[in-house]
Amino acid sequence: MLGRLLPQSRPVLPALLALADRARLRLEHYQVRDWMGSGTMRFLVESSYVAKLLSIYAAFHEGASGAALNMLGCFCQNQQELLENNPELTFFQQNPHLHSPIPQEALLDKDHALHAWQLYLRIYQIQRGLQPYSARCLADLLLRRQVRLDGSGEALTSPDQDPSFNQAEPDFLWEATNRSCSRENKGNQLCRIRFLNELLERQEPELYIQGTVRDRVSLEQELERRYRREWEDCQCAARLRKDEGYPPDLFTIMLLAEYGPLRPVPMEVEAWKSAIRTFYQAQIPTPARLEKKLSEALRDPRNRGADRDALCERLRADLSRVRYTTGYHLDMDGLRLHWDRLSRLTRVSPEFDALFHGQGTLEWRQVVDCLTA
Numbered sequence: 081m082l083g084r085l086l087p088q089s090r091p092v093l094p095a096l097l098a099l100a101d102r103a104r105l106r107l108e109h110y111q112v113r114d115w116m117g118s119g120t121m122r123f124l125v126e127s128s129y130v131a132k133l134l135s136i137y138a139a140f141h142e143g144a145s146g147a148a149l150n151m152l153g154c155f156c157q158n159q160q161e162l163l164e165n166n167p168e169l170t171f172f173q174q175n176p177h178l179h180s181p182i183p184q185e186a187l188l189d190k191d192h193a194l195h196a197w198q199l200y201l202r203i204y205q206i207q208r209g210l211q212p213y214s215a216r217c218l219a220d221l222l223l224r225r226q227v228r229l230d231g232s233g234e235a236l237t238s239p240d241q242d243p244s245f246n247q248a249e250p251d252f253l254w255e256a257t258n259r260s261c262s263r264e265n266k267g268n269q270l271c272r273i274r275f276l277n278e279l280l281e282r283q284e285p286e287l288y289i290q291g292t293v294r295d296r297v298s299l300e301q302e303l304e305r306r307y308r309r310e311w312e313d314c315q316c317a318a319r320l321r322k323d324e325g326y327p328p329d330l331f332t333i334m335l336l337a338e339y340g341p342l343r344p345v346p347m348e349v350e351a352w353k354s355a356i357r358t359f360y361q362a363q364i365p366t367p368a369r370l371e372k373k374l375s376e377a378l379r380d381p382r383n384r385g386a387d388r389d390a391l392c393e394r395l396r397a398d399l400s401r402v403r404y405t406t407g408y409h410l411d412m413d414g415l416r417l418h419w420d421r422l423s424r425l426t427r428v429s430p431e432f433d434a435l436f437h438g439q440g441t442l443e444w445r446q447v448v449d450c451l452t453a
Contacts (some may be wrong), residue, residue: 092202095195096136102161104249123394127142146203158409161187166402173397194225216260219271254289267331269310273338276303279398303388307344328346328355337421349431365399366446
């Protein structure tokens, strides 16, 4: 059924089994509960299960579908079964009677980052173009220290938070971050920019990578060039000016996090602080924000006579940031990782200190508390 089992496919078997086992567990959980008495719920859970099995077949088959491998890698990163059964999803907020809680530990995959790595690496190693998407995903897992390489280049689940790289890791990142830049899409330079920053921050007399000593001046020039290009591609200048009407997005935040002593673009402290607040307040619902929204809603003539508790629950559901996706899901762990990286701005200017210490409105203090909890 799967065609020939190629030796190259064997390393992805643990990841695919982990995905299939958790999808089956969720299917069986709802099945024994008679789909919560809902034909809609049966259709959704069964369709999800069948779609994942077909994707696993496409990934494991000797044809090795790149689209399937990349999507399943993303599923591992997302902890997809936990995401699809999250009670904060809009569907479950609107239909709470259809949600059945499954113990988190049953769906949790403690090796999810390593499994994602195995799937991305399979398509990355196929001689079928430069594979910039999988290259970027692999680089991102390594730069975040969610996966580490041992001395021989074998991937391991990160055992600790030691930030220092061994020689195998920058050797891998040199090629992967270069390949991630080969597609003309916004955001594709970001991993290379972060990698170059990390290289230049190393206090070593010589930067020895892939058997060659790399010149610091050349690396600085490359960093400045790529930063300015990404700044333009992501329309950061427009997104950092409120009057332009573009909200700051994740790419903008990631670029601000990589701003450093080279100052490749002019720094505008107040505009950047405002953009960081706007982005994180939109991502993290807080009691202060809910109270503000509720107060505004109660003053709206259209809600005259509305039940306060019901209105509050509707607004709470609207503020939920959990959304179903088959792409990358930015969860709280991801937001915290970006926040930690953003704090590098305090090295460039002490004017950012108050922002990262939660000084400001009650809502902002609550946001920072969530990020630093």
